Amino acid sequence: MDFAPKPVRMAIVRAQGLGKTYRVADKQPGLAGTLRHFVNRRERTIAAVRDVSFSIEPGEFVGFLGANGAGKTTTLKMLTGLIHPTSGTVEVAGCLPHRRQAAFLGQITLVMGQKQQLIWDLPPLDSLRVNAAVYGIPPAESRRRIDELAEMLELGDELRRPVRKLSLGQRMKAELLAALLHRPSVLFLDEPTLGLDVNAQARVRSFLADYNRRFGATVLLTSHYMADITALCPRVLLIHEGRLFYDGGLETLTQRLAPCREVRLELQAPLGAEAFASYGDVEAIEGREVRLLIPRERLTEQVGRLLADLAVVDLSVSDPPIEDIIGRLFHQGALA
């Protein structure tokens, strides 16, 4: 037996019982409501995040999923120290984020798809010079890093053009360069591919995977594009109405949330829905094309029966898209 001690990996991000409540104005519509609100302002407390606990190990690439308003961005703001938690504790890279010590700030970055840190009217290189000075990166080293990251991001002359003249995709890549120049070890990415076209999304995605591999960086990524999550994140956190609902592998989530697989059939002649009742649930019928949902454990048996019983021209089996699964679950309130 091997009694050699196994290396213990310390979590680089640790949240314990994290909660955040906000006070928001409670105003009724109409003139009467406006006047009442002016004279007697009422507020109510909203719990944006409730009792969220998880930890992330160095080098992990974790997806953070949830509908709009689920509490993803609020959690990211607490992890970066931008806002103070109402309850619970959070530790990132061995520091308490809300103290905003230089040692902590030098190790993290937050990229928000809709926000920018680059100076709008100047070329990105001007903002990069500022960042290099702020983070104390020597000029020669900062030039080397800019070249390296620009190559990974496929950026060239764009760095010399005013930011306002860049396309959304070019701007996002320049933002990423600015956010990563100090080579942070923990990346918090909030919708970094939002609004980008499919090609630009793919380039940003491959850059993030490359950065994670090359520098061993830890990444927590929120995205509405499931392609980002499936391509990058072996592990996902699922948050709903401020509570952490799931923490584990993406595969397991898919199996747990989608006990059925989708079978697409192309038939020689159209048939009515009643003809498929004994095989599984009919999702859709469009002429000769049929989509069925069949429980995983009965898949082999039912596919065999379909091929034997019906005049099938083509048949394919796939998992339903994960956004459909999660969307359906949120919609049905199945997470409660």
Next chain:
Amino acid sequence: MRRPLAQRLAHARRIAAVLLSSQYAYMLEYRAEIVLWALSGVLPFIMLGLWSAVDAGGGLGMSSLQLARYFLAAFVVRQFTIVWVMYTFEEDNLSGRLSPYLLQPLPLVWRYVAAHLSEQATRLPFVVMLVGLFFLLYPAAFWWPSFSSLLLTVLATLSAFALRFLMQFTLTMVCFWSEKASALERLLYLPYLYLSGLVAPLALYPEAVRNVAFWTPFPYMIDVPARILAGEPVPIGPSFAAMAAWAALLLPINLLLWRRGLRHYSAMGA
């Protein structure tokens, strides 16, 4: 472990240089706007016209030449003490631009200080041109201040700018609690306008008003540096001491509000 002082100073120098140069480049993108701002600061010239008309009988206690020099000096001082940090901070806060800056290891205030200093550098040529034009139209008012009064003027103007910036930046902290904190600055503009010496030299005010005014920070923001530049008698020591006292009062309040404000910050718009 803290780095040696020399390294920290070199780091600070580098940050100052790149912040100032990038902000200057940014301001130059808006040079037309800055010309308009400089032109919009001609209130002292308007006041000069008004007071000269009032003083037609010579009963004000200041000659027309003294008045002209005072208002020209007030114009110059005003150009280098204009502060707008509250408006920018409020906009940055509401739009979410504040968040990325807060996540960098550089106190936010230095970005705004650099922006103000760069804007002053951009104004400089236009101010020189307007001063030249003034002397062209009113050659009798020309004077050349001594080196020592010029040095004192620069010091007093820098101190006035620092005091005005500190005062407005302290008020700016209200932005952490209110989305329309700039209304406070608009309210404060009235006493600033009347007690700073922008509309009239404080020497022309009734003694009681003047005595009260000098217990506020406002006269040190325009009147004192302008009178030094115009060659009028000024109690130098007490004036600088008063500015230092106001700064010493405001700085801890500012730091306290900053810390409290950060606790309250909700990272709006992000």
